[in-house]
Amino acid sequence: MSDDLIVFSKPYRTARELPNLEKVLSSGHVHGDGPFTKEASAHVSALVGGGITLLTTSCTHALDMASILSEIGPGDEVILPSFTFSSGATAIALRGARIVFADIDPLTGNTTAEIIEPLITERTKAISVVHYGGVGADIARIAELAASRGLLLIEDNAHGLGGSVDGRALGSFGDFATQSFHDTKNIQCGEGGALVVNSPQFAERAEIIREKGTNRARFLRGQVDKYTWVDVGSSYLPSELNAAVLASQLAEFAAIQARRFRVWDAYDANLREWAPSRGVSLMHIPVNSEHTAHMFYMLMPDHEEQGALLSHLRERDVVGTFHYGALDSNPAGLNHGHAPTPCVAARNFSERIVRLPLWAGMEDAQISRVIDAVTSYAGNDRISM
Numbered sequence: 001m002s003d004d005l006i007v008f009s010k011p012y013r014t015a016r017e018l019p020n021l022e023k024v025l026s027s028g029h030v031h032g033d034g035p036f037t038k039e040a041s042a043h044v045s046a047l048v049g050g051g052i053t054l055l056t057t058s059c060t061h062a063l064d065m066a067s068i069l070s071e072i073g074p075g076d077e078v079i080l081p082s083f084t085f086s087s088g089a090t091a092i093a094l095r096g097a098r099i100v101f102a103d104i105d106p107l108t109g110n111t112t113a114e115i116i117e118p119l120i121t122e123r124t125k126a127i128s129v130v131h132y133g134g135v136g137a138d139i140a141r142i143a144e145l146a147a148s149r150g151l152l153l154i155e156d157n158a159h160g161l162g163g164s165v166d167g168r169a170l171g172s173f174g175d176f177a178t179q180s181f182h183d184t185k186n187i188q189c190g191e192g193g194a195l196v197v198n199s200p201q202f203a204e205r206a207e208i209i210r211e212k213g214t215n216r217a218r219f220l221r222g223q224v225d226k227y228t229w230v231d232v233g234s235s236y237l238p239s240e241l242n243a244a245v246l247a248s249q250l251a252e253f254a255a256i257q258a259r260r261f262r263v264w265d266a267y268d269a270n271l272r273e274w275a276p277s278r279g280v281s282l283m284h285i286p287v288n289s290e291h292t293a294h295m296f297y298m299l300m301p302d303h304e305e306q307g308a309l310l311s312h313l314r315e316r317d318v319v320g321t322f323h324y325g326a327l328d329s330n331p332a333g334l335n336h337g338h339a340p341t342p343c344v345a346a347r348n349f350s351e352r353i354v355r356l357p358l359w360a361g362m363e364d365a366q367i368s369r370v371i372d373a374v375t376s377y378a379g380n381d382r383i384s385m
């Protein structure tokens, strides 16, 4: 690996992470649900508009919990965008329910109320939505649709922490919202996540499912005099070591976001003129939307040019990447779900997207090098390889 290589993603180091870890190790309370879990959970709740936050070992596990709480099972259908990470799909398939894949708006990569509505049947139990790239989906209308049809709404907010639509926080619309603190996300603790419960009737059962099916959380609050096994569940809580790193990251949330926006804004400003000359579209941010600078992507004219630009960047020691293939045509997608209408836009999006390096620690010279590498791409026709 060259010293000059500009990697795609690099976790941000905070000032408090080592002192926090030392505190946990010397406190004797290393297992979950200690003071750092409390601190981090309160911070997440504040960022997502006030729901009850339960830290988990991953966003994938938070999605699993949302599925258990939604009581989806064999015979049920859940609507999910085809253009998303496998976690949203496995959470449905693991419960024996069927996935109904929804296509996306080709401008944003997000699904919409118009696309979802015709997919609702008498078997539909829930709708699962992603805010791709931290750009809010048509979430107020999707929430209205879900409520009017008696369906639960799961908001996969892995990219959307701190974002908003019409001034309302992403993660505040669903009955459940899920967060990821994987080290490729804006705020990270290696592996980690959170389930945000916005519908209070699910709060008590959520605590039980997270704690091996016991009412230990109520016991610790002194609400019952011993704890017992009361329900199904698993071990979804992270240790205090993860929570300590997470709390240190959240304490610097504003600074981390400002650093990411510096990169995002520089790409946007410097590629805006170049892009149309090559038939490239930059990421689209609707006017009512505050995004999160989780990623910066471009849509190339076609699949061939996606490969050509990625190779061109790699030759200049810049690591760009594509993203999800449309899940409806993946092997497990064919097994566990179906797309009533072919997800043509999802496939097209995944075949054209190029994401650029974006991390909080990027220096000016690195940002410029990425911009120069992109703008020196002269199109597929003139590439000599």
Ligand SMILES: *Cc1c(COP(=O)(O)O)cnc(C)c1O
Residues within 6 Å of the ligand: 057, 058, 059, 060, 061, 084, 085, 087, 088, 130, 156, 158, 159, 179, 180, 181, 182, 191, 192, 193
């Ligand atoms: C990263 C990601 C996940 C999975 O997060 P983990 O914390 O790694 O389980 C789920 N959904 C989306 C949209 C993601 O980007």
